[in-house]
């Protein structure tokens with residue numbers, strides 16, 4: 001990651017560059033941000049700037065020397081990365097997961113979007129609805145890693161994402177080494193909630209605030225990256241309060257909304273026509289969504305059916321529907337039998353239950369199709 005790839009916060013970049021140039025870098029630095037504002041890319045760019053062996057300009061790392069290459073892929077042996085994790089459905093109850101078990105998923109996530117939100121990390125490492133923690137097992141692993149010599153004879157970096165997820169025992173174990181790290185060892189923390197980090201660790205760290213990105217700058221970024229119109233980009237930038245990560249999530253959800261609407265319209269249309277083959281064929285697309293999105297799709301479908309019923313009952317203004325949904329509701333309300341809707345909503349409840357119980361999605365949606373066909 002280079003500074004030029006980090007959006008906004010130019011004053012902070014300058015401060016970090018000055019700090020590195022004067023070679024007075026604190027041994028523990030805590031980047032503070034609101035979720036998604038860019039503290040992680042900023043921290044990665046800072047580490048890369050300090051380590052770059054071929055700084056052509058004073059403003060940024062070169063991005064090409066071996067150090068930059070390895071750091072940008074997060075494959076440098078002296079860059080250790082720690083983040084909150086938890087047991088997954090695949091790890092047995094006796095396992096004590098640590099970040100190293102999830103490094104590939106972490107790298108993929110950062111590569112796809114370094115502004116990811118905390119909740120997206122948990123989705124990525126598939127700990128589902130659990131929150132991650134930084135455990136004693138993880139603290140022990142950190143101590144072991146830092147007791148080894150640096151692989152390449154230079155600095156060692158311990159990047160800890162969300163130290164507020166560390167339990168007290170783990171934090172206490174790390175206290176001494178954060179207070180007195182050996183020469184060339186740097187702790188770089190990224191936190192959303194410094195008040196929940198153990199006070200003694202916080203007080204040893206230089207606090208650095210990463211501000212929300214200015215709205216015009218974020219809007220420009222969204223326009224370029226996602227080919228949005230100026231007006232659309234501005235509206236996402238404003239509603240995310242300058243959090244790049246939040247803006248991206250809102251954008252993805254709205255494009256998911258478009259996909260959900262198109263699949264839901266096909267499904268309800270086939271159900272109204274009693275087209276079993278059409279229903280089954282349509283399922284193929286829905287099964288592709290993945291389990292979490294299948295569940296969300298079912299809830300979406302129920303909401304759409306309720307709106308159709310309201311429309312049929314004479315309530316024409318449906319406040320929470322988008323213009324595209326209003327069109328769909330209007331035309332579907334002409335073909336869907338009013339008496340069927342309640343039964344369909346209940347059948348979808350059963351599908352949601354089946355998905356939550358890990359029933360094969362193909363079977364769950366096939367059962368739903370059968371019900372929509374007869375019901």
Ligand SMILES: [Zn+2]
Pocket residue numbers: 051052053054055061062063064065066067068069
């Ligand atoms: Zn370089």
